[in-house]
Every structure is written in C-alpha cells, then in structure tokens.
Amino acid sequence: xxxxxxxxxxxxxKEGQNVTLSCEQNLNHDAMYxxxxxxxxxxxxxxxxxxxxxxxKGDIAEGYSVSREKKESFPLTxxxxxxxxxxxxxxxxxxxxxxxxxxxxxxxxxxxxL
Amino acid sequence: xxxxxxxSEALNIQEGKTATLTCNYTNYSPAYLQxxxxxxxxxxxxxxxxxxxxxxxxxERLKVTFDTTLKQSLFHITASQxxxxxxxxxxxxxxxxxxxxxxxxxxxxxxxx
Numbered sequence: 001x002x003x004x005x006x007x008x009x010x011x012x013x014k015e016g017q018n019v020t021l022s023c024e025q026n027l028n029h030d031a032m033y034x035x036x037x038x039x040x041x042x043x044x045x046x047x048x049x050x051x052x053x054x055x056x057k058g059d060i061a062e063g064y065s066v067s068r069e070k071k072e073s074f075p076l077t078x079x080x081x082x083x084x085x086x087x088x089x090x091x092x093x094x095x096x097x098x099x100x101x102x103x104x105x106x107x108x109x110x111x112x113x114l
Numbered sequence: 115x116x117x118x119x120x121x122s123e124a125l126n127i128q129e130g131k132t133a134t135l136t137c138n139y140t141n142y143s144p145a146y147l148q149x150x151x152x153x154x155x156x157x158x159x160x161x162x163x164x165x166x167x168x169x170x171x172x173x174e175r176l177k178v179t180f181d182t183t184l185k186q187s188l189f190h191i192t193a194s195q196x197x198x199x200x201x202x203x204x205x206x207x208x209x210x211x212x213x214x215x216x217x218x219x220x221x222x223x224x225x226x227x
Contacts, residue, residue, distance in 0.1 A: 004157075031213050040122065042203070042219040043158075050213060058214075090157050094213055101146060101207065103215060105157030 003027065004106035006091050011111045013078065013085060021076045021109045023091035031094040032074035033103065036060060036087045043090065049074055078111060086113050116142045116209055118218035120202075126224045127194055135189040135221045137204035144206040147180055147187050152201045152220065161202075162189075194225045 004025045013019045025032065031050050035043040045058030049068040063082025068074055078085045088110050092103040119138045127133050137147070146165045150158035164171040164180045164187065171178045177190040191198050201220040208214035 033214075035217075040219060042118070043217040045214065048214060088155075092157075101163060102148065102160045103158075103205075105159070108155065108157050110155070 004091060004093055004104055006089075006106035006109050008109060009107070011109055012114050013111060014114050016080045018077055018079050019111070021078070021089055021091075021111070023074045023076065023106060024072055025074075025091075025093045025104075025106075026072060027093055027095070027104060028071070029093035029095050029104070030071070032068065033092040033094070034058075034064070034066065034074070034076045035090045035092065037090060037108075038087050046076065046089075085111050087111060116140070116206065116216050118204060118206060118216055120204060120218040120221045122219060122221070124222040124224055126226065129195060129225055129227050131194055133191040133194045133198065133223055133225070135202050135223065137187040137189065137218055139185050139206055142185075142206065142209050143182065144209075146207065147178075148205045148215070149176075149178060149187075149189050150203040150205060150217075152203060154201075158203055158217075191223070194223075196225045196227055199223055199225050 007022045033048045034046040044060050046064050047066040049055035055068050065077045090108050091106040094103050117140045148163045149161045152158040162178045164178045175192045179188045201222045203220040204218045205215040
C-alpha cells in the first residue's frame with residue numbers, strides 16, 4: 001500500500017530533551033511538510049522540503065529542525081529550545097506535476113511533555 | 115496576509131439533513147480551494163478541489179461551491195449520516211507559491227441519528 005507513515009503514535013519528552021519524529025512516504029512525492037496542530041487551531045507549517053537536500057522554514061520553525069537526506073524520509077526533531085512542544089504533529093507529502101495541489105497526510109504523532 | 119475563516123462552533127444536524135459548512139478568505143485570490151476531512155486523532159484526508167473558474171463541484175453526496183466575488187466557499191453534505199461526523203478543513207494555496215497550503219481551523223460536524 002502506498003502512503004505516509006509516522007512513528008511513534010505517542011511520544012513523551014522530558015525537560016531539556018531533544019526528540020525526533022519519523023515520517024516516511026512511498027508515494028514518490030518530491031515535496032514533504034511538517035505541521036503542528038493545537039486544539040481549536042488550524043494546521044501551522046513548521047518546515048517543508050521541495051526536494052532532497054533542501055528545506056525551508058515555515059511559520060513556526062523556532063525550536064525545530066529537519067533533514068531531507070532521502071526522498072522518502074523527512075524526520076522532525078523537536079529541540080529543547082521549543083518551550084511548548086505539546087501538540088499533534090502531522091507530516092504530509094505532495095506530488096509534483098499535474099496532481100501537485102493535493103497533500104497526503106500521515107496518521108500523526110502526539111507529543112506530550114513529562 | 116492571507117486569512118481563512120471557518121465557523122469555530124460545531125454544527126449539529128439531524129441524520130438525513132443537508133450540512134452546509136462555510137469557508138471565507140481574505141487578502142487573496144486563490145487559483146483553487148480544497149476541502150479535507152479530519153477524524154479525531156488522525157491526519158486530514160483530501161475530499162475535493164475546486165478551481166477559480168468552477169462555480170460548483172460534486173462528488174457523490176458532497177458539493178462544493180466557490181464564489182470568488184464573495185471570497186467564500188460552501189461545502190454541502192446531502193443526506194447526512196452519523197459517519198459524516200468529523201472536522202472539515204478548507205485550504206488555499208499560499209499566495210507566494212512554493213507548493214504550500216494555508217489551512218483553516220476547521221468546523222466540527224456532528225450528525226445525530
């Protein structure tokens with residue numbers, strides 16, 4: 001089955017700890033995205049990548065970092081600098097070419113602070 | 115900057131009725147608009163895309179309209195069912211390009227038997 005996988009489903013972070021959220025896609029999409037969702041708010045863009053080895057900051061990049069070493073993978077690290085990390089994190093991808101307006105989302109990772 | 119507004123109050127309707135959700139936007143003239151469905155604790159799923167030159171788009175029990183003069187899209191679910199209960203998000207392409215979407219906060223729909 002083609003799709004996007006995110007792991008883990010739940011993640012607990014201790015004070016001062018960096019944690020990494022995994023996102024993998026087998027849709028052969030060029031573009032990948034990370035969003036943060038808080039209750040009652042829309043999706044806010046953290047980082048996005050149009051192509052391997054390239055990525056750009058979104059609207060709320062502070063306290064986060066990413067890498068894009070492979071087309072299939074776009075991991076997100078929540079660093080200790082992110083003071084309010086508790087949220088639902090969603091990874092998405094988008095095709096290039098004629099069908100490139102639609103985003104496909106993973107199941108999400110819920111990050112909680114201990 | 116671009117702004118998308120969706121009714122933050124939940125919409126409660128009776129099974130079999132038509133649900134109508136609204137998406138308003140400002141400071142932009144998008145080439146298209148999309149609607150997504152999101153179930154609790156899950157990622158959004160794409161439903162429909164309507165382009166600026168299309169007034170209406172249908173898919174089974176779903177209908178979307180796009181009024182570029184009013185800067186508004188309406189999303190209709192006819193003959194609604196309890197299984198249609200979810201949060202519905204509208205999304206517009208970012209005016210600066212870069213294959214980015216701007217999402218509304220969504221409207222929660224509850225269909226009661």
